[in-house]
Each structure stands twice: as C-alpha cells, then as structure tokens.
Amino acid sequence: MNLLSYKKAANFWTEALPLGNGRLGAMHFGGVEVDQFQLNEDTLWSGPPNREKQYDDRESLEKVRKLIDEENYEEAIDETKNMFGPFTQAYMPLGNLKIQYLHGDVARKYERTLNIEEAISSVKYTVGKVEYTREAFISYPHQVLAIQLTSSVEKSLNVNITLDSLLKYRTLNSEEEVVLQGICPEVCAPTYFHENEQPIIYGEFGETRAIHFEGRLGVVVEDGQVDSENGRLSIQNASKAVLYFSAATSFNGFDQLPGKYFGELTRKNEEILAKAMSFSYEQLKEEHVQDYQNLFKRVDFSLDYDKPQEELDTDDRVRKYGADDLGMSELLFQYGRYLLIASSREGTQPANLQGIWNDLTRAPWSSNYTLNINAEMNYWPAEVTNLAECHRPLLKAIEELSVNGEKMVNERYGLKGWTAHHNTDLWRHADPVGDDRYGDPVWAFWPMSGPWLCRHVWEYYSFSQDKAYLAEEAFPLMKGAADFCLDWLIEDENGYLITSPSTSPEHLFFADNGQKGSVTKGATMDLQIIWDLFTNCIEAAAVLDIDDAWVQQVKTAKERLHPMQIGKYGQLQEWLIDYEDVEPHHRHVSHLYGAYPGNQITEGPFMDAVKQSLNRRGDEGTGWSLGWKICLWARLKDGERVNELFKQLFNIVEAKREVFVGGGIYPNLLGAHPPFQIDGNFSYTAGVAEMIIQSHKGYVELLPALPSTWLKGSLTGIRVHGGFEVSVSWDKMQVSLLEVTCNTENPFIFKSSESVIVREEGKEDKRIDPVDGLIEIEMNKNQKYQFVFK
Structure with a gap:
C-alpha cells in the first residue's frame, strides 16, 4: 500500500502533498479552479555567515562550575547566560506557483493522490464533459519540477500561471517563461510560533549580503497558444501543457558570502530548463521513476490484514481505524523512507526540522537543525532501511560543522577538538544561542552535539564496513569530538570524570534546597554520549590498527567516566544527583540515550531502570517524542507497548496548525509535534525496523518486538x-x-x-x-x- 488518496483538495498546508528531490521541495494543494505548488529550495536561508563579536567564556565557565558545586543553581543559570551567542539563521520559503483554470470551480469525480512508489502526485476531476488531469514530480536527475496538465477534450485547457513569494521579490517575463527573483533577509529574529509576517530586508537588490534566488518557469504546449506578460504565463486552447520549474540561489558555501548577481542564477536556470525541456514529459518521468525506485524499492514491508471494504480518504481512514489498520502501518513506514529520499539526496543539504518543506517566513524554531535530538532522529532510518546515500548530506554537514566547531571551542573555552551546541543552520552555526528575551540554558547551552553527531559517522561505517571512509572521514571527526570531551571532562570529588556545566536537554529539576534548576553537573545523557563516542573511537582505532598514546588516553578516560545510577523510584537517574523532576511526564527522555539510539544499556538492572523511567514519563507526548518512545520500547522488546503508542501516533491532528495541542499526524500524514516536525515520521520508520530486526548487540535478533496483531x-x-x-x-x-x-x-x-x-x-x-x-x-x-x- 503506497498511495495517499483524497476526494477533496487541500485547503491547508498540512493537507497538501509533499514532493522533493533533496534540493527542491513543493507542497501540492490540488485545487480545482486554482492549484498551488508551494516551493522550497534547500539553500534558501536568511543571513550571511557572520559572527558579530569574539567570545571568551573561560571566566564564566569557571564561575558556573563553582556555583554548581555550591548548589547555587539559580545563579548558575544567570551566569551560563553570559556564555550565549547569536541565534541561528532561518530556513525561508521560496514562493508559490499558482495555476488558475478558467473553467470555474464546479467539478465532479475529484481525486487527489500521492504515489510514494513513484514519487508522483496527481489530480483528476471532471468539469462538464471534460476530464482534467495534472501530474507532478520533482526530478533528481534533471533538477526540475515537472507538471503535466491535460484535458480529455481537445483545446479545452485554458490557464493562467503566476509566481510569487513572501520574501522581497520581482517577476519578469521572457519568451514563454516567467521568472521570480528575490532576496532573503540578512537577519531573521528567533521565533517559536507561527508569526507569518514579512521579515526585515536590509538593502535593495544587489546591495544586500543575503542570499539571492531565482525561480524560472517554462512551458511546452500541444496545439495551443502561450502568452508571457505582466508576470504571468497564459495558455489558451491547448490539449496538453507541461510546465518546467527550476530554481537557483547564490549560496556559495557555509563559510563564504553569497553571490551578489542574478545573472549567474539566470545562467544556471536557463541551462537546467533547456536540458530538461529537450526531453519529452514521458522521458523525464521515466528517468525520474527509475532514479527514485533505485532507492525506494530496496525495501518492502508487508503485513497480512483484511483491507477495509469502503473507499475512504487517507486521513478519514486513519480517523476510523487508527493503529488497527495494518495497511496504514505499512504506508507510514514507507512514507518515512519516501520523505527521506525527497528531502536528503547526495549533494544536497540535510533534512532540517521540516525536511525541506516550509511555507513560513517565521517557521517554528526557524526550521533549523535542532541537535539535541531532532536532526539526529531524522536519520535514524537511513542506514537500517537501506538509504545510506541519503545519509551522506548529514555526514557532509557534520564535516563542515566541525570546522566552525573547532574555532568555537578554542575561542570560547580554550580547549582542543570540536563540538556544537543546541542548534545549527546552513552556515554551520556552532555557538550556544540565546538572549535575555528567548534564551534559556535548559536548551541553549548543550555542548554535546558534536559527540552525538559522531554516532552517525560511526553508524555509516558500521553498516557499510567501508574502511577507507572510516580512515579518511569518520575517524578524524570522531577523534576531534573526543579531544573536546577529554578537555571538557573534569574530576569530581570521588575521582570520576564528569561534565560541568551540564543540562538534560529541555528538562528542569528541583534541588534539595528548593531551587529550580537546569544547569548542573554530570547529566546522564552527557556521560552516555561520551561513553558512546569513546567506545566507538576505540573500536575504530582497532579496525585501523592504531594503538598509540591517544587511544590509551581515551581508554583510561572511558573507564573513569561516572557510572550510571538507579534513582529512588527505580528509574535510571537523569542527573548526577537524584533530583525531583519539575515535569515528571516531560516529552524528552534524554537520559535513555544509552538504550536507544546508543547501545550502552542492553540488559540487566539498568534496562529495568530504563523501563521504569519510561513508565514514569508516561506514553503521551508530541509526535517526535512518541517516535523516540516507540524506538525505546522496541529496543525493550515490548511489542504490545509499542502498539499502544501507535494508537496515539495514528491520531489525526486537524489541518489548521496550532501550537502544542497534542502529537500525532496531519491529514497529509506529516508528523505533528505540533506544529509540523518531520522527525515524527522518521522515528516511526526506524521504530518499525527495530521491532522486526535488531543488530546492536553484535548479532542479529529477529522479531524481538512484534505486537500480537502482526501475526504474519x-x-x-x-x-x-x-x-x-x-x-x-x-x-x-x-x-x-x-x-x-x-x-x-x-x-x-x-x-x-x-x-x-x-x-x-x-x-x-x-x-x-x-x-x-x-x-x-x-x-x-x-x-x-x-x-x-x-
């Protein structure tokens, strides 16, 4: 079952259907009288790469550590804020391609689908005696959005086509083409909600340091006429038309200022369009499907179930049957793989907080890369579900981030190695973020991103056994992250190595002295991630036949890491001290990293403590949180508990996006935090694989967490x-x-x-x-x- 289908057009963005080739993204609405493709390009971000000031936090670092030792947690929070830096930049929407049909809006037999086996969206309906169809895909080989419009009666196709944008833009016309040119903002202030307002643009075209962009639309018609004027294309009396859309930006690299001139973008787009338009639509489609299926068809997932007799829209089917519909379990698994292919291909940027799809200039959390769980979660299914090529954009970004991360670590803390903090962006931002209005150390100050990201470079080797990759790419990154950890760790009063300052991401605690804190020492997640990195470094060194003083230093430090502890409730202790939770049911389960995605905890009392922690947290949560719990309960081999979580995940969140109203999926099956975050989709796919096959212990275990409903x-x-x-x-x-x-x-x-x-x-x-x-x-x-x- 690889089809999303609906008998009505999308009225809201969370009903529209996603298309993508890793670089270009589009949300297809499928309207009758007016159709819309909301457009994105993966390098369209605010800002140039810029740090307005130099940072030296060595004095603040020592003060914070002293305040923590004195259990003065409130002052520790204030002092930690002195180590904040600039916010990340934001991912921007490119614009909208709108197709206005001149046949009115009274239609019959409407059908809208997304075929994820071919990565093609389609719309079909009848007006009068004429059946109208449109079909769309975004080609990775040819780097264009291709849209075919047809009518069953000759010369019945009459449409106007326009391009617009929420950013500062202008439209131009050339022969049978319409062009959208614009610029991003240089600065985009932080936001956590939907504030879809026009951002401030500094300078005029050609004067800004921000990214320039151009979208260019061409058309080929059959027995019709095309006019290009006043910023639009008009097609009259045609039987068939094919639209070709290309986009380019002036992004020059994470450490370079963007280009200033539209001429280069025009040249790129004209070259792309000329090549694509030299092929027929059917040729383009055939190459697109072949390229896409080379990835998608590697994996098949099938459950034995009785299909529903009635034909329901996809969202209505989820509403009626929920997790009892095993066909939807299949579909959502493959949908996660579809979305990863669509938002992360070789040579593109990694999938961000929303994959590649964003229609807001003030996207939630800037649609950036949130590194304390979400960006990593996006790639949990990459290796196991046979999409290693789609993992490469993240691995490339990690390599780039390590460059800025090394500068940041040396400047701020006077230490060796590299890391990053809570967020990053197109420019590979590595600093902690925050200010007096928005910043809070509970999420802003978290220097463990580098070590966590190195799990991904190790996983790429572990699944591929590519020793050349390990030697040339993975090990240098892992070694640099380990160097930071070796310098960052300090000795406690018992001779153990711990981190300080330390937070358990986004979760607060009550100390014994009554203070509410976030900044402490030795958060369990920190030490699990460092144990994970040190373990993988030691194994990598053995594979590469390296046994030097540095390896011995890592082995010694690993043995001295503070051990995990079981708290007074039988739970895995989240902090070095057994504090009380401010939110016992908090969505983050950071201290369970060692069970999943890590493999430090595989059995025994600590595994029981993980289970108790999950029971205390409860099963409710936002979309991505449910996904992490699904993976954890699968790792715990409890298929029935996973199935209970499915019942919550298979919950349709209404399409009009609201903030923080409960997790699930939207009518288009995109993950609902809410608002939309794509990590809920990816973690579900990873969780299903974990239920059926596990290999983290050095051997393969089959069917470790099947629910009783998955009989065959x-x-x-x-x-x-x-x-x-x-x-x-x-x-x-x-x-x-x-x-x-x-x-x-x-x-x-x-x-x-x-x-x-x-x-x-x-x-x-x-x-x-x-x-x-x-x-x-x-x-x-x-x-x-x-x-x-x-």
Whole structure:
C-alpha cells in the first residue's frame, strides 16, 4: 500500500502533498479552479555567515562550575547566560506557483493522490464533459519540477500561471517563461510560533549580503497558444501543457558570502530548463521513476490484514481505524523512507526540522537543525532501511560543522577538538544561542552535539564496513569530538570524570534546597554520549590498527567516566544527583540515550531502570517524542507497548496548525509535534525496523518486538550492522524464512533457539544447530543465503 488518496483538495498546508528531490521541495494543494505548488529550495536561508563579536567564556565557565558545586543553581543559570551567542539563521520559503483554470470551480469525480512508489502526485476531476488531469514530480536527475496538465477534450485547457513569494521579490517575463527573483533577509529574529509576517530586508537588490534566488518557469504546449506578460504565463486552447520549474540561489558555501548577481542564477536556470525541456514529459518521468525506485524499492514491508471494504480518504481512514489498520502501518513506514529520499539526496543539504518543506517566513524554531535530538532522529532510518546515500548530506554537514566547531571551542573555552551546541543552520552555526528575551540554558547551552553527531559517522561505517571512509572521514571527526570531551571532562570529588556545566536537554529539576534548576553537573545523557563516542573511537582505532598514546588516553578516560545510577523510584537517574523532576511526564527522555539510539544499556538492572523511567514519563507526548518512545520500547522488546503508542501516533491532528495541542499526524500524514516536525515520521520508520530486526548487540535478533496483531508479514532489504542485507518472513509470529546477502568478510551471527537449514546456491542444504542460543556462519562476499526454520 503506497498511495495517499483524497476526494477533496487541500485547503491547508498540512493537507497538501509533499514532493522533493533533496534540493527542491513543493507542497501540492490540488485545487480545482486554482492549484498551488508551494516551493522550497534547500539553500534558501536568511543571513550571511557572520559572527558579530569574539567570545571568551573561560571566566564564566569557571564561575558556573563553582556555583554548581555550591548548589547555587539559580545563579548558575544567570551566569551560563553570559556564555550565549547569536541565534541561528532561518530556513525561508521560496514562493508559490499558482495555476488558475478558467473553467470555474464546479467539478465532479475529484481525486487527489500521492504515489510514494513513484514519487508522483496527481489530480483528476471532471468539469462538464471534460476530464482534467495534472501530474507532478520533482526530478533528481534533471533538477526540475515537472507538471503535466491535460484535458480529455481537445483545446479545452485554458490557464493562467503566476509566481510569487513572501520574501522581497520581482517577476519578469521572457519568451514563454516567467521568472521570480528575490532576496532573503540578512537577519531573521528567533521565533517559536507561527508569526507569518514579512521579515526585515536590509538593502535593495544587489546591495544586500543575503542570499539571492531565482525561480524560472517554462512551458511546452500541444496545439495551443502561450502568452508571457505582466508576470504571468497564459495558455489558451491547448490539449496538453507541461510546465518546467527550476530554481537557483547564490549560496556559495557555509563559510563564504553569497553571490551578489542574478545573472549567474539566470545562467544556471536557463541551462537546467533547456536540458530538461529537450526531453519529452514521458522521458523525464521515466528517468525520474527509475532514479527514485533505485532507492525506494530496496525495501518492502508487508503485513497480512483484511483491507477495509469502503473507499475512504487517507486521513478519514486513519480517523476510523487508527493503529488497527495494518495497511496504514505499512504506508507510514514507507512514507518515512519516501520523505527521506525527497528531502536528503547526495549533494544536497540535510533534512532540517521540516525536511525541506516550509511555507513560513517565521517557521517554528526557524526550521533549523535542532541537535539535541531532532536532526539526529531524522536519520535514524537511513542506514537500517537501506538509504545510506541519503545519509551522506548529514555526514557532509557534520564535516563542515566541525570546522566552525573547532574555532568555537578554542575561542570560547580554550580547549582542543570540536563540538556544537543546541542548534545549527546552513552556515554551520556552532555557538550556544540565546538572549535575555528567548534564551534559556535548559536548551541553549548543550555542548554535546558534536559527540552525538559522531554516532552517525560511526553508524555509516558500521553498516557499510567501508574502511577507507572510516580512515579518511569518520575517524578524524570522531577523534576531534573526543579531544573536546577529554578537555571538557573534569574530576569530581570521588575521582570520576564528569561534565560541568551540564543540562538534560529541555528538562528542569528541583534541588534539595528548593531551587529550580537546569544547569548542573554530570547529566546522564552527557556521560552516555561520551561513553558512546569513546567506545566507538576505540573500536575504530582497532579496525585501523592504531594503538598509540591517544587511544590509551581515551581508554583510561572511558573507564573513569561516572557510572550510571538507579534513582529512588527505580528509574535510571537523569542527573548526577537524584533530583525531583519539575515535569515528571516531560516529552524528552534524554537520559535513555544509552538504550536507544546508543547501545550502552542492553540488559540487566539498568534496562529495568530504563523501563521504569519510561513508565514514569508516561506514553503521551508530541509526535517526535512518541517516535523516540516507540524506538525505546522496541529496543525493550515490548511489542504490545509499542502498539499502544501507535494508537496515539495514528491520531489525526486537524489541518489548521496550532501550537502544542497534542502529537500525532496531519491529514497529509506529516508528523505533528505540533506544529509540523518531520522527525515524527522518521522515528516511526526506524521504530518499525527495530521491532522486526535488531543488530546492536553484535548479532542479529529477529522479531524481538512484534505486537500480537502482526501475526504474519515480511520485511525485505533491511541492512544490519556488520555489512549484511537481511529479509525476514514470519507466520503466526514465528520466523519462517531468513534471507541474507553478505557484503563483507564478517561472519553472520543471529539469535536462534532452534536449528535451521542453510541454502546456498550451487551447494547442498546444510543443517546448523545453535550454540549458546546463537548461530554463526562464514559467508562468501556478495552471496545470498537462505535460512529455513522448521
């Protein structure tokens, strides 16, 4: 089931259907009389790269540490604010492509769909005796949005097409083309709500330091006439028309000022359009589908269920059946993969807080990269669901961020290595953010982003076993982040290494002296992330045959990290001191990082404490928070609890976006924080994979967290740690068939309580018995193996 379908047009943005190729994004509304494609380009951000002042926080750092030791938490908060820096810049909307049909708005047989198997949106309806259709996709090979308009009766297509923007812009006409040119703001103030106001623009065209942009629309018609004037295209008496839209910006790199001239953008767009328009629509479509399916079709997910008899709109179907509709469970899993392909391709920017889709000049949280969970969560499904190429934009951004992060660490703290704080943006912002109006250390001062992001560079190696990547890209980044941690850690009164100052992101505590605090020492998440980084650095060094003084220093520091603790309620302690929670049901579960996405906690008392922490937090939460809990309960092997969380996630949040009214999904199935955040989609997809296959312990475990409603099904094409591709089928909640393709020299190990029959092409079947509950087999590279369970 790979189709979103509706019998009505979108009235709100959260009903529109997303298209993208990693660089260009569009939300397709599908109106009858007026259709709209809201447009984005991934490098269209406010600001140039700029830091207005130099920072030296060494004195404040020592003061904060002293105040924390004195348990003067309120003053520690105030002193920490002295270490704040500039806010990140904001992701901007490019504009709107509007198509006005001159046939009126009385239509019959309306149907609007998004086919995520082909990444194509379509609209079909009838006016009078004429059936009108429009079909759209965004091509990665050709870098254009292509829209085909057709009518069933010859010469019945009459439309006007315009481009506009919320930013400062102008429109121009050339022969059978319309052009949108504009500039972003140099500065975009912080915002946390929907304030869709015109931002301040400094200077006129050509005088600003901000990013310039151009969108260019061309058209090819069949037996009709095209006029281009007054900022619009008019098509009269045509039977078919194809629109081609291209966009370019003057972004020159994260550490360079943007270009100043529209001429270069015009040249790029004209070149792109000329090439794309030299192909027929069907040729473009065929190449687009082939390119897209090369990624999408690697994985298939199927559950056995009775299909609903009635035909319902996708959102109405979710409203009626919720998580009991296993077809929707399939669809939402693949939708997450679709969205990652659409918002993150090789050579593009990473998926941001909203993927690539934003229609507001004051987007929630600036639609930036929130590094204390959300940006990382976007990429949880990348490796496991066989989209490693889509992971590359994040890995490239981490490399760039490390450049600014190293400068920041040396300047602010006088330390070695690199890191970043709570947010980053197109310009690879690494400083803590905040001011007297908006800033709060509970979220603004969190210097653990670098170490967390290094989990992604390690995961890319762990799944691929690419030693050249490990040596040339991953290990230098990991080593730099570890250098920062080695310098940042301090010794406590018991000789353990801890962090200070430290926060558990976005969560407050009550101290024994009655003070409400956020800044303390030794937050559990800090120490888990550092343990994770040190562990991976040691393993990477072993793979690369490095055993020097630095490796020994990391090994020693890892052994001295303050151990995790179990608190008075049986929960995994969130801070070094067993404080009381200000919000016992807080949406963040930061101290459970060591269970997921980390693997420091895999069994025993600490795993029980993780479960108790989750029980105390409760099951309710915003969309992304539900996604993290789904992944955690899957890691805890509790499929029934995961299914209970599904019932909350499969909750339609009304399309008119409001802030903080409860999590779920919007009518277009995008994740609702609310407002819209795409991490809810990505974490669901990662969570489903985690329910069916786990490989974080050094061996593969099959069906660890199936709910009882998933009696029969299959998941094919999944990747696991160690360099293998795995497909599994099950019936009556028992594995029936396992297929493994070996992409490495490593032995394949999986958990099994029973013997299996191994089939390898060209060889006789072989029976293998488990040893200590595990089956291990040496495999030939690039060979496929079948394991039949009796």
